[in-house]
Amino acid sequence: MKKRIGILTSGGDTPGMNAGIRSVVMAADAAGFSVMGITKGYAGLIEGRVDRIKTEDVAGIVEKGGTILKTARCEEFKTQEGQQKALQVIKAFDISGVVVIGGDGSFQGAKVLSHLGVPTIGIPGTIDNDLAYTDFTIGFDTAVNGVVGEMSRIRDTMNSHERVGVIEVMGNKCGDIALYAGIAGGAEHIIIPEVEFDIDYICDKIIGNRIKGNMTSIVLIAEGAGKGEAVANYMRAKAKLDAKAIVLGYIQRGGTPSAADRLRATSMGMRAVQLLEKGIGNRVVGIRDNKIIDEDIDEALSKELIFRKDLYDEFKIMSENMQ
Numbered sequence: 001m002k003k004r005i006g007i008l009t010s011g012g013d014t015p016g017m018n019a020g021i022r023s024v025v026m027a028a029d030a031a032g033f034s035v036m037g038i039t040k041g042y043a044g045l046i047e048g049r050v051d052r053i054k055t056e057d058v059a060g061i062v063e064k065g066g067t068i069l070k071t072a073r074c075e076e077f078k079t080q081e082g083q084q085k086a087l088q089v090i091k092a093f094d095i096s097g098v099v100v101i102g103g104d105g106s107f108q109g110a111k112v113l114s115h116l117g118v119p120t121i122g123i124p125g126t127i128d129n130d131l132a133y134t135d136f137t138i139g140f141d142t143a144v145n146g147v148v149g150e151m152s153r154i155r156d157t158m159n160s161h162e163r164v165g166v167i168e169v170m171g172n173k174c175g176d177i178a179l180y181a182g183i184a185g186g187a188e189h190i191i192i193p194e195v196e197f198d199i200d201y202i203c204d205k206i207i208g209n210r211i212k213g214n215m216t217s218i219v220l221i222a223e224g225a226g227k228g229e230a231v232a233n234y235m236r237a238k239a240k241l242d243a244k245a246i247v248l249g250y251i252q253r254g255g256t257p258s259a260a261d262r263l264r265a266t267s268m269g270m271r272a273v274q275l276l277e278k279g280i281g282n283r284v285v286g287i288r289d290n291k292i293i294d295e296d297i298d299e300a301l302s303k304e305l306i307f308r309k310d311l312y313d314e315f316k317i318m319s320e321n322m323q
């Protein structure tokens, strides 16, 4: 095993990616490896945007959102031609192992690199929490905290106008951001792709609560379950509710990472380097039952997401009893 590893971030950026980069660079340094930072994910790899990254380059980044390595979604890397170009760059820079921080799509790319003979380790970086093999992905906790903060700001103005706030959050096909933020932020209703919803029931509940004098109504909708605007339009047209749709959008992906995300990213970065030190690739690192784990990429990606029905049931108890 030669002593030079590459690191890239790919897909949607997340708070905590920088903490992961920092950890990999420091762990590699301690192990006698040098690290090459690959700018802009697989696109940068194909283009040869590769530069030495040293301990001094990662000083002070633990608290920064985004990713100092930049990121991208790169269609070309999905083609064999693109993958061969990337492989040539890896060889040209004498890189013997790669760490990829990204989500489900990025891990497909990590699998490709491993199968091309470059030991590659994935660290889960996505706000969506949509990777089944790990309890949490890096960035999810910060995103949930961000949504909870916005919910209380939105609630202030919705309450003042006696409006219904329909807040659309990210998550791709996964409802976790809406579910966790819904519980922590005290949403009256959540709409997530994992559970069928009845818009008329939600309207009736809101109207019933209003009759009893409770005018506060926040509905969180995960983007995978539909558009906030469509829900608000329906509420206005069919239930005469003064509903406003708010799409939180990219503010969910920015900002300083939470302590939990920094801690997880740091431990996962350390594990990634330990694996590469042993020449082990084709694995992804994660956290299960509060312990850092690693698992074969193919196995991890073949797992089906387990919906946290226990949490949803807790939410329902609170939602149904809110008045």
Ligand SMILES: Nc1ncnc2c1ncn2[C@@H]1O[C@H](COP(=O)(O)OP(=O)(O)O)[C@@H](O)[C@H]1O
Pocket: 010, 011, 012, 042, 072, 073, 074, 075, 076, 077, 078, 102, 103, 104, 105, 106, 107, 108, 109, 112, 125, 126
């Ligand atoms: N099947 C695949 N084979 C190779 N690379 C892939 C594959 N799927 C995704 N990727 C790479 O990973 C990048 C990020 O994937 P994407 O799904 O957009 O984000 P994320 O990794 O955050 O889920 C893609 O733009 C592409 O470069």
Ligand SMILES: O=P(O)(O)OC[C@H]1O[C@](O)(COP(=O)(O)O)[C@@H](O)[C@@H]1O
Pocket: 011, 012, 013, 073, 103, 104, 105, 125, 126, 127, 128, 170, 171, 172, 223, 253
């Ligand atoms: O940044 P883009 O390309 O607009 O993509 C938006 C998507 O990225 C995310 O923010 C994060 O998704 P990934 O981590 O899979 O990249 C999703 O929640 C959202 O659907």
Ligand SMILES: [Mg+2]
Pocket: 011, 103, 104, 105, 126, 128, 130, 172
């Ligand atoms: Mg993804």
